[in-house]
Amino acid sequence: MTMSLYCSSLLILCIATSAIAQNTLNAVNCCSRIEKSVASFSSQISSTCNGPSDAAIASLEANVSALQETVSSLQEAVSSLSADIKKVLNYSSDPFFTSCYDILQKFPDSPSGYYRIVGFSHKVYCHMSNLPNTDEKGWIRIAYLDMWNTKDCPSGFKFFDFNGVRACGRPYSPCNSCTNTYFQVQDFKYSQIHGKLVGFQVGTTDGAHGTAFNINSGYVDGVMLTHGRTRKHIWTFIAGQDNDGNRNYCPCAKWYAHPKAVPSFVGNDYYCEGGSHHSPAIPHYFYRNDPLWDGLRCGTSEEACCKPPWFSKTINPPTSDSIELRLCLDEGSDNEDVLLKGYQIYIR
Numbered sequence: 001m002t003m004s005l006y007c008s009s010l011l012i013l014c015i016a017t018s019a020i021a022q023n024t025l026n027a028v029n030c031c032s033r034i035e036k037s038v039a040s041f042s043s044q045i046s047s048t049c050n051g052p053s054d055a056a057i058a059s060l061e062a063n064v065s066a067l068q069e070t071v072s073s074l075q076e077a078v079s080s081l082s083a084d085i086k087k088v089l090n091y092s093s094d095p096f097f098t099s100c101y102d103i104l105q106k107f108p109d110s111p112s113g114y115y116r117i118v119g120f121s122h123k124v125y126c127h128m129s130n131l132p133n134t135d136e137k138g139w140i141r142i143a144y145l146d147m148w149n150t151k152d153c154p155s156g157f158k159f160f161d162f163n164g165v166r167a168c169g170r171p172y173s174p175c176n177s178c179t180n181t182y183f184q185v186q187d188f189k190y191s192q193i194h195g196k197l198v199g200f201q202v203g204t205t206d207g208a209h210g211t212a213f214n215i216n217s218g219y220v221d222g223v224m225l226t227h228g229r230t231r232k233h234i235w236t237f238i239a240g241q242d243n244d245g246n247r248n249y250c251p252c253a254k255w256y257a258h259p260k261a262v263p264s265f266v267g268n269d270y271y272c273e274g275g276s277h278h279s280p281a282i283p284h285y286f287y288r289n290d291p292l293w294d295g296l297r298c299g300t301s302e303e304a305c306c307k308p309p310w311f312s313k314t315i316n317p318p319t320s321d322s323i324e325l326r327l328c329l330d331e332g333s334d335n336e337d338v339l340l341k342g343y344q345i346y347i348r
Contacts, residue, residue: 099188100126101138101348119188119320127346131194133310139194139346142323143183146342154181154325160339162286167200167339170327178218178328183345190347191318196309197223197237197343199292201275203284203336205239205329207249208260208272218328219263222272222292222338225345228321233265235311237293239338240274241281244299248274252305269313273298273306283335291341 114123153168170179213219225234248257250272275287298306
């Protein structure tokens with residue numbers, strides 16, 4: 001091997017190792033790692049390039065071999081570091097994010113999708129943009145039903161198909177009854193809930209049942225959202241009767257539409273709408289043309305509580321309670337029912 005080749009090899013090794021170091025974001029400063037090796041035979045390089053001796057060649061060969069080992073070691077370090085960088089960049093599988101909002105703080109351009117969040121044993125869906133009626137971003141979706149595109153009802157609910165309109169409701173009952181399902185939050189603590197629910201009126205639903213009922217009873221014809229074993233109130237969706245007549249039965253209805261009050265624990269955290277265009281409504285008739293709680297086609301007698309479909313609730317102190325959705329009617333299925341078309345519930 002000629003001296004020019006040795007000198008060229010040494011130069012190439014320096015350039016290569018420097019390039020490797022640069023590509024790992026200066027994580028490995030290879031120049032400092034080979035500096036001592038270069039210094040130890042710098043004088044040999046000078047004499048070798050001007051006229052080498054056999055001893056100088058042997059020494060240079062040994063040092064070039066050592067540099068090759070250094071480069072090999074650096075390549076392994078780069079490979080390992082690249083894997084770590086790739087893991088960080090592939091943050092959708094990172095198990096150490098504390099919330100969807102935490103992801104946005106670290107990676108502002110993160111898309112909505114499934115991520116691993118501390119407190120959950122499985123990936124959860126993060127909605128990264130703001131939801132309707134809120135400016136806040138980074139929501140965890142804990143409940144989702146879309147009967148426009150599926151036939152799968154939640155546990156405890158029965159599937160219905162009315163001439164192609166799919167929905168979920170209580171199993172057949174000859175008298176008053178409730179059915180429910182739970183949405184587990186596991187160990188994640190939340191302080192905000194945001195969501196919507198859309199349903200259909202069937203038959204003679206008649207709104208709220210008065211102030212004497214407690215939270216464990218079927219205090220309305222409709223849907224109740226609560227959290228925790230002791231059922232702390234989140235939101236109530238009340239099914240009135242006719243949407244613009246004298247049998248509306250919503251708490252906010254005009255005096256001529258026979259308003260019915262809700263228990264005090266509900267407060268103003270409810271929506272109420274009637275879907276019937278008959279007055280009185282027809283028993284077991286499926287009113288498909290005016291879905292409940294979608295914020296559309298509100299009658300004049302119910303407009304004060306037939307509001308935009310999205311609700312918001314602040315929970316203080318934060319909790320990891322599961323959320324219960326309960327559907328209740330005070331008459332049998334032959335007279336009335338409420339069917340669910342879809343819902344979305346988010347926490348943060």
